[in-house]
Amino acid sequence: MSKEKLVVIGGDAAGMSAASQARRQRSDLDIIAFEKTPHTSYAACGIPYYVGDMIKTSDQLVARAPEVFREKQNIDARVLHEVVEIDLEGRRVKAVNLSENAESWESFDKLLIATGASPIVPDVPGKDAEGVFTISSLESGLRCREALDRLNPRNAVVIGGGYIGIEMAEALLMRGCDVTMIEMAPQVMPTLDQDMAGIVAQKLADDGVELLLEEPLTGFDVDSNGRVLAVTTSNRTIPTDFTVLAIGIRPESNLAAAAGVPLGDRNAIRINERMETGIEGVWSAGDCAESKHLVSGKPFWVALGTVANKHGRVAGINIAGGNAVFPGVVGTAITKFNELEIARTGLQQREIDKLGIDSISAKIHSKTRAHYYPGAELINVKLFAEKGNGRLLGAQIIGGPGSGKRIDTAAAALHAGMTIEDLINLDLSYAPPFSPVWDPLQIAARVLLSKL
Amino acid sequence: MSKEKLVVIGGDAAGMSAASQARRQRSDLDIIAFEKTPHTSYAACGIPYYVGDMIKTSDQLVARAPEVFREKQNIDARVLHEVVEIDLEGRRVKAVNLSENAESWESFDKLLIATGASPIVPDVPGKDAEGVFTISSLESGLRCREALDRLNPRNAVVIGGGYIGIEMAEALLMRGCDVTMIEMAPQVMPTLDQDMAGIVAQKLADDGVELLLEEPLTGFDVDSNGRVLAVTTSNRTIPTDFTVLAIGIRPESNLAAAAGVPLGDRNAIRINERMETGIEGVWSAGDCAESKHLVSGKPFWVALGTVANKHGRVAGINIAGGNAVFPGVVGTAITKFNELEIARTGLQQREIDKLGIDSISAKIHSKTRAHYYPGAELINVKLFAEKGNGRLLGAQIIGGPGSGKRIDTAAAALHAGMTIEDLINLDLSYAPPFSPVWDPLQIAARVLLSKL
Numbered sequence: 001m002s003k004e005k006l007v008v009i010g011g012d013a014a015g016m017s018a019a020s021q022a023r024r025q026r027s028d029l030d031i032i033a034f035e036k037t038p039h040t041s042y043a044a045c046g047i048p049y050y051v052g053d054m055i056k057t058s059d060q061l062v063a064r065a066p067e068v069f070r071e072k073q074n075i076d077a078r079v080l081h082e083v084v085e086i087d088l089e090g091r092r093v094k095a096v097n098l099s100e101n102a103e104s105w106e107s108f109d110k111l112l113i114a115t116g117a118s119p120i121v122p123d124v125p126g127k128d129a130e131g132v133f134t135i136s137s138l139e140s141g142l143r144c145r146e147a148l149d150r151l152n153p154r155n156a157v158v159i160g161g162g163y164i165g166i167e168m169a170e171a172l173l174m175r176g177c178d179v180t181m182i183e184m185a186p187q188v189m190p191t192l193d194q195d196m197a198g199i200v201a202q203k204l205a206d207d208g209v210e211l212l213l214e215e216p217l218t219g220f221d222v223d224s225n226g227r228v229l230a231v232t233t234s235n236r237t238i239p240t241d242f243t244v245l246a247i248g249i250r251p252e253s254n255l256a257a258a259a260g261v262p263l264g265d266r267n268a269i270r271i272n273e274r275m276e277t278g279i280e281g282v283w284s285a286g287d288c289a290e291s292k293h294l295v296s297g298k299p300f301w302v303a304l305g306t307v308a309n310k311h312g313r314v315a316g317i318n319i320a321g322g323n324a325v326f327p328g329v330v331g332t333a334i335t336k337f338n339e340l341e342i343a344r345t346g347l348q349q350r351e352i353d354k355l356g357i358d359s360i361s362a363k364i365h366s367k368t369r370a371h372y373y374p375g376a377e378l379i380n381v382k383l384f385a386e387k388g389n390g391r392l393l394g395a396q397i398i399g400g401p402g403s404g405k406r407i408d409t410a411a412a413a414l415h416a417g418m419t420i421e422d423l424i425n426l427d428l429s430y431a432p433p434f435s436p437v438w439d440p441l442q443i444a445a446r447v448l449l450s451k452l
Numbered sequence: 453m454s455k456e457k458l459v460v461i462g463g464d465a466a467g468m469s470a471a472s473q474a475r476r477q478r479s480d481l482d483i484i485a486f487e488k489t490p491h492t493s494y495a496a497c498g499i500p501y502y503v504g505d506m507i508k509t510s511d512q513l514v515a516r517a518p519e520v521f522r523e524k525q526n527i528d529a530r531v532l533h534e535v536v537e538i539d540l541e542g543r544r545v546k547a548v549n550l551s552e553n554a555e556s557w558e559s560f561d562k563l564l565i566a567t568g569a570s571p572i573v574p575d576v577p578g579k580d581a582e583g584v585f586t587i588s589s590l591e592s593g594l595r596c597r598e599a600l601d602r603l604n605p606r607n608a609v610v611i612g613g614g615y616i617g618i619e620m621a622e623a624l625l626m627r628g629c630d631v632t633m634i635e636m637a638p639q640v641m642p643t644l645d646q647d648m649a650g651i652v653a654q655k656l657a658d659d660g661v662e663l664l665l666e667e668p669l670t671g672f673d674v675d676s677n678g679r680v681l682a683v684t685t686s687n688r689t690i691p692t693d694f695t696v697l698a699i700g701i702r703p704e705s706n707l708a709a710a711a712g713v714p715l716g717d718r719n720a721i722r723i724n725e726r727m728e729t730g731i732e733g734v735w736s737a738g739d740c741a742e743s744k745h746l747v748s749g750k751p752f753w754v755a756l757g758t759v760a761n762k763h764g765r766v767a768g769i770n771i772a773g774g775n776a777v778f779p780g781v782v783g784t785a786i787t788k789f790n791e792l793e794i795a796r797t798g799l800q801q802r803e804i805d806k807l808g809i810d811s812i813s814a815k816i817h818s819k820t821r822a823h824y825y826p827g828a829e830l831i832n833v834k835l836f837a838e839k840g841n842g843r844l845l846g847a848q849i850i851g852g853p854g855s856g857k858r859i860d861t862a863a864a865a866l867h868a869g870m871t872i873e874d875l876i877n878l879d880l881s882y883a884p885p886f887s888p889v890w891d892p893l894q895i896a897a898r899v900l901l902s903k904l
Contacts, residue, residue, distance in 0.1 A: 013889070046822060046884045060824035294879075305889045306882035313876075327877055334881035343881055370498060372512035405854070405887070408861040408880045415878055416868030424765075425779055426867055427746075428860045429786035429795055430758035432498045435857070437465070437757045 011035025014286025021316025346394025463487025466738025473768025578672025798846025
């Protein structure tokens with residue numbers, strides 16, 4: 001009798017975490033992982049910093065190469081293999097060897113779908129022009145950096161003011177570009193409230209980014225060689241020789257959906273807390289799969305490397321016959337623009353209102369250290385609580401170095417369902433080089449409590 | 453009928469927080485605060501940095517001066533007034549005006565004892581010599597700095613390797629002294645496990661502190677003018693012209709005890725979670741009062757500015773007729789030595805063993821940022837969990853810039869009674885400039901889980 005076989009579709013964070021975890025639990029399992037790009041287990045979140053030349057070589061972004069999986073873990077990681085069909089009935093997948101353009105079927109006993117997410121490309125004229133880049137896979141990052149190195153562009157346009165847009169704006173400034181950012185919405189960073197996002201917008205402007213809000217993209221002007229000449233919006237034409245399209249991402253769930261795997265929030269693959277799709281022997285994990293939002297209690301799609309790794313760990317344990325659960329997320333995210341740190345967790349005002357929760361918020365500014373200690377930086381904190389029971393609903397933090405990671409305390413408080421009073425009473429660390437005597441989170445909590 | 457009167461003994465963090473909070477709730481209360489030093493509401497934790505000249509003037513350490521309390525809050529803050537007796541029966545206290553050496557009685561309806569803590573001075577020959585300093589009140593800090601400025605000493609000895617010892621060693625290095633640290637115990641930083649404390653000891657040595665462990669102080673050699681010449685230990689004589697005695701502190705509870713107020717852990721004043729002493733109308737708060745340790749469930753004495761402020765807030769609300777509770781602490785503390793950040797929370801191995809809890813620990817090292825991101829610093833994390841239920845018991849973190857404040861996540865997890873599995877599943881913030889994709893706390897938690 002042949003060995004039981006696990007097939008993994010997608011060789012990045014979630015897929016390879018799961019494969020590794022399954023291997024650790026069961027040495028007898030056959031494990032095959034298909035990855036359509038040439039790379040496994042790379043740090044997608046590091047790409048903007050590689051493009052910006054803070055990270056010198058792309059090797060540094062690869063946590064584990066395919067040959068390492070083969071040699072050290074007996075995981076058959078097949079890169080440049082794209083799975084194009086899942087046959088649930090026949091318990092097999094059809095993979096295309098992209099190097100040889102050859103199709104073959106591979107049977108499975110257990111299947112993990114970890115197909116990730118992909119950038120949204122709007123259907124506008126010129127979208128495929130040379131000089132228009134999206135950032136997703138390591139391959140896309142390599143292409144973007146190679147072009148930057150070669151073209152040394154002067155005028156760059158970033159389309160979209162979310163996490164990737166902000167990070168790419170920083171990278172392009174570091175590469176000496178004049179950067180224009182256009183954003184369709186009236187604010188950057190849609191996961192922040194507009195007042196907090198205003199702090200980010202101000203910093204973008206202060207550091208030389210020309211920011212155009214409420215500026216919908218209409219297309220690209222392209223020269224006869226197919227190279228981008230300008231970005232066009234409803235309001236103007238912006239000459240450019242280098243453009244990053246970062247208007248959002250979507251879960252790569254088409255393959256799963258075509259096979260009949262049920263989808264959930266924003267078309268992400270629906271899973272339970274054991275990462276099961278509901279179809280016997282089929283799991284999903286990572287950027288293509290949904291999570292549960294522990295504050296709203298509702299399904300929630302988030303595509304982040306850290307969640308993908310957690311998904312992968314739980315999927316791998318369960319696939320190997322163990323028992324692990326991933327209870328969910330609280331919507332934590334962090335980034336920076338130059339020295340401004342930007343972090344959020346839980347629900348923002350818009351989400352709270354949509355859920356019909358009666359809430360109250362407070363916003364304060366304080367310092368990252370005792371005010372008298374050298375290097376104390378401005379920190380802005382906004383907190384939300386539910387009226388009546390005082391439950392913490394969310395937090396947003398924006399400030400200088402030392403601000404961002406403080407969001408983790410709020411994230412832990414959200415996991416625990418703490419109230420604002422609980423937050424005030426937390427025994428947080430204090431010494432003058434680290435914090436005011438009341439931590440900024442607790443200063444915000446005290447103001448919020450006085451309003452509740 | 454005269455107004456109700458609150459008397460506060462002690463005008464620093466706890467006392468004045470309580471007085472301010474009581475005033476905010478009740479404008480009709482008479483509030484008198486007695487403080488034996490010339491200063492109110494100062495940042496005692498900032499004193500080593502003032503001595504080290506990172507903070508230039510002592511004014512910066514005073515959060516609110518007595519005249520501000522009088523003018524802005526109608527709180528009669530009487531500095532240089534020492535309360536020498538509490539008459540519980542007669543509902544009055546006896547205060548000495550230290551400027552005029554005049555005694556008087558002051559009646560009270562409500563009393564808050566916030567007498568703080570004081571340095572332990574061992575009964576050894578020469579302990580009162582000129583050039584032997586302790587650090588506690590702002591006054592003591594002023595004396596220490598004035599002497600440093602005047603004498604410009606070459607050889608300094610720090611006696612004691614705890615928080616204040618470490619901070620004063622840094623300060624004295626910054627002032628250009630050759631620093632010797634002697635410590636009776638076989639390790640520095642007794643609130644850390646010995647293996648983790650070893651990292652601190654190594655850093656002390658690397659940065660030029662001569663560290664002598666298991667070196668009990670026997671006394672001081674003193675010249676005919678009463679100036680210190682040398683520190684003597686069981687093993688040697690260490691010539692010095694400047695010595696800081698930092699072997700520990702004790703709660704200032706003698707006044708309360710003499711009046712019959714019950715004491716608890718380590719002779720701190722026993723209080724409940726409303727900060728009541730059990731004697732009608734008498735509260736206590738701050739460094740003289742005990743707390744409950746939420747991990748051990750036992751009374752626990754800790755003297756920290758941040759706890760004192762929380763105590764004061766709760767005492768003030770309750771004194772004013774409100775209803776607030778201070779559930780307790782989890783033993784969080786933080787400091788740094790040069791760029792090494794040192795933090796701990798919960799129980800250490802010694803405490804766990806003493807409680808008879810069957811536990812397991814894991815220790816890892818990781819980086820503060822993604823390993824490929826510039827400025828990623830080494831971070832060491834040690835975690836403890838209870839066998840069987842997997843409950844988190846404690847955490848110790850030592851590492852480069854960006855390490856220390858991560859202890860707050862563990863502190864929040866301890867407040868919530870989380871297990872190691874809960875910690876692994878926390879939705880902590882991740883981006884390459886802030887953390888590896890698995891937060892170092894979660895890397896440690898994963899290793900610990902594999903051992904459980």
